[in-house]
Amino acid sequence: MFLYSATVLLSAFLLFLVQPVISKQILPWFGGSASVWTTCLVFFQTGLLAGYLYVDFSVRYLKPRRQVLIHSLLLIASLAVLPIIPGSQWKPSGEANPLWSILGLLAAVIGLPYVLLSTTGPLVQAWAARTTQPSPYRLYALSNLASMLALLAYPLLLEPWSPTRRQALGWSAAYALFVTLSLAAGWRSLKAPAHGRATAALPAAGDDGHQPSAVRQLLWGTLAATGSILLLAITNQITRNIAAVPLLWIAPLAIYLLSFILVFAGWYRRSFFIAQAATAVLVMAVPFRHFGVTLDIAVEIAIYLAGLFVTCMFVHGELARLKPAPRYLTRYYLMLALGGAFGSAMVGIVAPLLLPGYFELSAALVLCGLLIVWQQHSEPLFARSLVVVIALATLYFTTLTVSDAYKGTLLLTRNFYGVLRVAKAVDPDELLTLVDGTIVHGIQLLGPAQSDTPTAYYTRTSGIGRVLAVLGRSKRPLRVGVVGLGAGTLAAYGRRGDTFRFYEINPQVVAIARNEFRFLESSAATLDTVLGDARLSLEREAPQSFDVLAIDAFSSDAIPVHLLTREALALYRTHLRPGGVIAFHVTNRFLDLVPVVLDLAAAERLQALVIHCPQGSREWALESTWVLLAVEGGILDDPELRQAAEPGRAPPGRRPWTDDYSALLGLFK
Secondary structure, eight states: OHHHHHHHHHHHHHHHHHHHHHHHHHGGGGTTOHHHHHHHHHHHHHHHHHHHHHHHHHHHHSOHHHHHHHHHHHHHHHGGGOSOOOOGGGSOOTTSOHHHHHHHHHHHHHHHHHHHHHHHHHHHHHHHHHHOSSOTHHHHHHHHHHHHHHHHHIIIIITTTSOHHHHHHHHHHHHHHHHHHHHHHHHHHHHSOOOHHHHSOOOOTTOOSSOOOHHHHHHHHHHHHHHHHHHHHHHHHHHTTSOOOHHHHHHHHHHHHHHHHHHHTTOOOHHHHHHHHHHHHHHHHOOGGGGTOOOOHHHHHHHHHHHHHHHHHHHHHHHHHTOOOGGGHHHHHHHHHHHHHHHHHIIIIIHHHHOSSSOHHHHHHHHHHHHHHHHTTTSOHHHHHHHHHHHHHHHHHHHHHHHHHHTTEEEEEEETTEEEEEEEEESSSEEEEEEETTEEEEEEEOSTTTTTOOOBTTSTTSHHHHHHHHHHTTOSOOEEEEEOOTTOGGGGGOOTTOEEEEEESOHHHHHHHHHTOOHHHHOSSEEEEEESOHHHHHHHSOOOOEEEEEEOOOBTTBOOGGGSSHHHHHHHHHTEEEEEEEEEEOOOSSBOOHHHHHHHHHHHTOEEEEEEEOOOSSTTBOOEEEEEEEOTTSGGGOHHHHHHOEEOOOOTTOOOOBTTBOOOTTOBO
16 A cells, blocks of 8 residues: 555645646746636646546456556656646747647647546556555545645745746656656556455445446536536636736635545535535625625635635535445546536636626536535425525625626627726716726726827826826837737827837737727827737847837736746846836736835846826826836936836845746735
8 A cells, every 4th residue: 555655645746736837837928817727727627537537448448457558658658748848839929829729738748647647546546446455535535635735835835946947847857756656556556466345345425335326427527517617716716806826826726625635534514514605605696896895805815715615615525425435436536527627618618708707606606506405405494495595695696796797888708818898987077998807907088189188097197107208308209118908098198200019918908999999099109019928029029129118918907927027127128228118017906016026126226216196086097006117327317207206125135026936925915
């Protein structure tokens, strides 16, 4: 059992460690949005399904010696893809579909190793069930423990101290060790005598030792799918408004795994967790903004993480309660993997294609509520009635959430990069508003004499408005680069002879700015639009000699981390003319990003000014914070700018963000 245990421990550790390792490597290539992690989770769940299909076929149809021989050949072949470092050929073009590009990249770079790692748990458990006395479900608990250790080790021990390339090389070396252990375990299982009692049908809770029915297997898959849908939907809910970073990816995944560990260790108390899950579903469904309540970000995250924990304890607890005897464990794991892959595909692939808004969490909560009702069918009438009432209330609140999304809406559309909403309002001026997720990204006044007025975060008293006004005194044509198009508001500053070059990753944003708003069509400047991730586009271009480069890229309220690193700043500087300005828009409800930019300025010995513009007297003049960077003795010494700004000084003892290092702790407001 020691050899089996060591193999399962290492495989589970590497299986979950590779997820943040590879995802962080490719995150900057695809816009740094939360959807990148969601798509990666789709691949991971699908890879798990492929591994379990392979194990189910091997155990059912292959004799032990042939089973070990084929597995050994695949293990040796998988070493050919090491190290797991994707080449530059995988960097996307502006026209590539990010979802399929990510899935193709992952399949090529880690596909075979990942599938083989996913086979190890059930396959070694099958070997153990054939040759040893102890229940193989102990190995399942052991694998979940190792998975949890990997998820905790990454943000606490690995990410802060080790560059991503070194992480990939270290993982690759550990994978080679895993291959050695797996080969030894496989061939050792052939030499050990089969244990008669281990191959007998050992009854499990909820199972009488007979072959599980089709209905039982369907219930396994449905419970697993519900847990997967909840995991991805809640992860999206948390990360899309803060940042797509491993710290926020891993917390929900760790909770998801913890529930597996606890229920298979016997900690599931059915009546308690059903009551808690029903309550959590109801609380998570409440649209607090509908009732004029804005929750603190820490409270909101706590609600979702606690809700994920108790709902996963319910669905995984029911899975543990209904587990079969060991001889059916490969089919059991197959149905768990099938449900997990189905659930992840629903959130990561189907929802962006079919749903116009972020409605998958609402759907997940309704589904979980229905499962609670279904699993309560044999309970006393009072308990059944109570969960039915809670399920109906959940359905009512989710209906409110959907209806709120359409209130005053002219256009609601969604793709890989997020949900865009164009709404019309009168408050007191007639306004057209662009909302990304839950955050305003552009406002246009609809009055004929006001349509070219800079609004939102770009008013004439904002940081970007003031720096453009100072530069405009020279009367010479300006070259302005803008990372993030939004509604195209900054084009309102364009004069005849000026050139404004917008970098935008989302093609739907470009279409909306051109078709729904008038900033672009009414601008006197020459306008260029470059489709694709701004950083990749700037890497490919010759120096642009911008007078100003504005970094204004949002995904809902999150700023992609890869645009706020030393490597990114060095790239921006190559595209500035001498004396040019880099303007970072860091307005954020949840994070104080000013210190991050000031750290970069200190590291690169640049002058920094912070210009905070409070909420204006009109609804369309939004509060904003801009950080301006330039070389010492340049435009930032202008009295008009200095009068409106506060000098920027980096707090002592902080590390600047790099492509290999970023830390959100300490930045929450």
